[in-house]
Structures are given as C-alpha cells and as structure tokens.
Amino acid sequence: VGRPIFYGAMITEGIVALIWATVSMFFFYGSPAPGYELIAAAKDTGFFTSAPAVVNIVCNDWLGVLGATLALLGVVAAPITSGDTAFRSARLIIADFLHLEQQSMRRRLYICIPLFAVSIALLLWQIGNPDGFNVIWQYFGWANQTLSVFTLWTLTVYLAQQKKPFVITLVPALFMTVICSTFLFISKxxxxxxxxxxxxxxxxxxxxxLIWFFVWYKKHA
Known part of the structure; x- marks a missing residue:
C-alpha cells in the first residue's frame, strides 16, 4: 500500500508542477494582457518576481476571488505539510546520525529545539530582508536538486558495478551536476x-x- 501512495504522490506533485509551469508560460507570454504588467516595477525587474506574486496574479486573473482563495489555500497548505514532514525527517536523520533514541520526549527535544531555533532565525531574517524569501527559496531549490545529483551518481555507480546500462542515469547526473554547479557560480x-x-x-x-567517472569506471569495470 505504501509504495503506490508514495509513487502516486510524487507523480501528482510532478503533474501539478507541469500545470503551473504551463499556466505561467501562457499567462506571461500569451494572454492579451500580460501578467507581468500588473507587477510593480516590472519593466525594471523583468520577469524576476516572487513566486507568491505570480500565484496571486494568475489566480485573480483567471479564477476570480473564490478560485483564487482556493488556489492560495492549496499553495499555503502544501508548504505547511511539507514543513511538518521536513522537520520530522530532519529529526530522525539527525537522531540516526547521533545514535539518539527517539522514544522519550526529552531526547526528541534535544534535536527539535536547535532545529526550531535555526528555522525561527531564518524566518526573522527573511521578514527583515525584502529579498529574503527569494534567497531562501533559491537555496531550497538548489539543495533539492543537489540531492538529486547525489542520488543519480549513486545509481550510476551501482548500475556500472552491476554491469547494467548506466547511461540512463549518467546523462541526467551530468546534466544536474552542471545545473547545480552553474547556479553557485552565477548566483549573487x-x-x-x-x-x-x-x-x-x-x-x-x-x-x-565526465573524465572522473570514466577514469573510475576503467579502474573498476
């Protein structure tokens, strides 16, 4: 039961992302009244605006007040549940790394309190910084994609060791490595x-x- 639910959730999340990407592209490039004109100082900043502003403009332009309310509730509810899962996962990962049992509340607090303190500090910083949310969001996205880099390289090495076609993971591993590296080089x-x-x-x-991988592959093939 768990596997279909997990895979279904991941597929659904991907479909939602594709829908929003398609809607945004049409809204900003194809509609009679381009949405970016509704954003203050759009001519100075181009299309680089915050995600909440994009959601707000798209919802109000297409869905009206009721639809916008429902859409915004969905946008808000999803991060809340994701945050809950993230905190729980982080606590369990840290506990496993430090070999701390998590049955007692006291040992849970050993990990939760520092996690909450860091999160509150980031929250206060982004509230006081006009561009704080965008900075945090960029690095959240980068960290998320960096995780995929390690996963893809791990799978590539595994497939190579098992004498199976590793190209299916090598290509995306190289692609994501370049993307994540270039972000660090270019980011302000x-x-x-x-x-x-x-x-x-x-x-x-x-x-x-590419050279590093094939040097390793030649030694271990």
Whole structure:
C-alpha cells in the first residue's frame, strides 16, 4: 500500500508542477494582457518576481476571488505539510546520525529545539530582508536538486558495478551536476562570477565530472 501512495504522490506533485509551469508560460507570454504588467516595477525587474506574486496574479486573473482563495489555500497548505514532514525527517536523520533514541520526549527535544531555533532565525531574517524569501527559496531549490545529483551518481555507480546500462542515469547526473554547479557560480548569493564565465565554468565541471567517472569506471569495470 505504501509504495503506490508514495509513487502516486510524487507523480501528482510532478503533474501539478507541469500545470503551473504551463499556466505561467501562457499567462506571461500569451494572454492579451500580460501578467507581468500588473507587477510593480516590472519593466525594471523583468520577469524576476516572487513566486507568491505570480500565484496571486494568475489566480485573480483567471479564477476570480473564490478560485483564487482556493488556489492560495492549496499553495499555503502544501508548504505547511511539507514543513511538518521536513522537520520530522530532519529529526530522525539527525537522531540516526547521533545514535539518539527517539522514544522519550526529552531526547526528541534535544534535536527539535536547535532545529526550531535555526528555522525561527531564518524566518526573522527573511521578514527583515525584502529579498529574503527569494534567497531562501533559491537555496531550497538548489539543495533539492543537489540531492538529486547525489542520488543519480549513486545509481550510476551501482548500475556500472552491476554491469547494467548506466547511461540512463549518467546523462541526467551530468546534466544536474552542471545545473547545480552553474547556479553557485552565477548566483549573487554565492560566487557571482558573471554570466558568461559561469557558463564556461559549468562546462568545465561537465568535462571534469565526465573524465572522473570514466577514469573510475576503467579502474573498476
């Protein structure tokens, strides 16, 4: 029962993401009154606006007040449940790493209190920083994709060791490695190396990763 529920949730999440991506592309590029004109100072900032602003504009333009309310509730409810799951998962991972049993409330608090303190500090920082949410969201997305990098490389190594076609995971592993690396090179919150130089560095990472893998593969094949 657990596997169909988990896989179904992941597939549903992907479908929702595709729907929002499609809606956003049509709304900002194809509608008679482009949505970005409704955003203050859009001509100065281009399309780089916050996710809540995009959701608000799309919902109010297409769905009306009732539809916008339902959509915003969905957008708000999903992060709340995700946050609950994230805190629980983080607590269990840290407990497993530190070998702390989690039956007693006292030992749970040993982990929960520092986690809550860090989260509250981030929350207060982003409230006081006009661009705080966008910065946190960018690094959340980067961390999420970086997790996929490690997963894809792990699967690639496993398939190579099992003498199975590893190309099916090698290609996306290389792609995601370049994407995550280039973000660090180009992001103003990271190295901020400039657009063109960051792209060159991303290609360099691709070459290094590819050579590194095949050197390993030649030794262990």
């Amino acid at each position: 919150q990271a190295f901020n190396l400039g657009e063109m130089f960051s792209y060159v560095m991303g290609i360099a990472v691709l070459v290094v990763a």
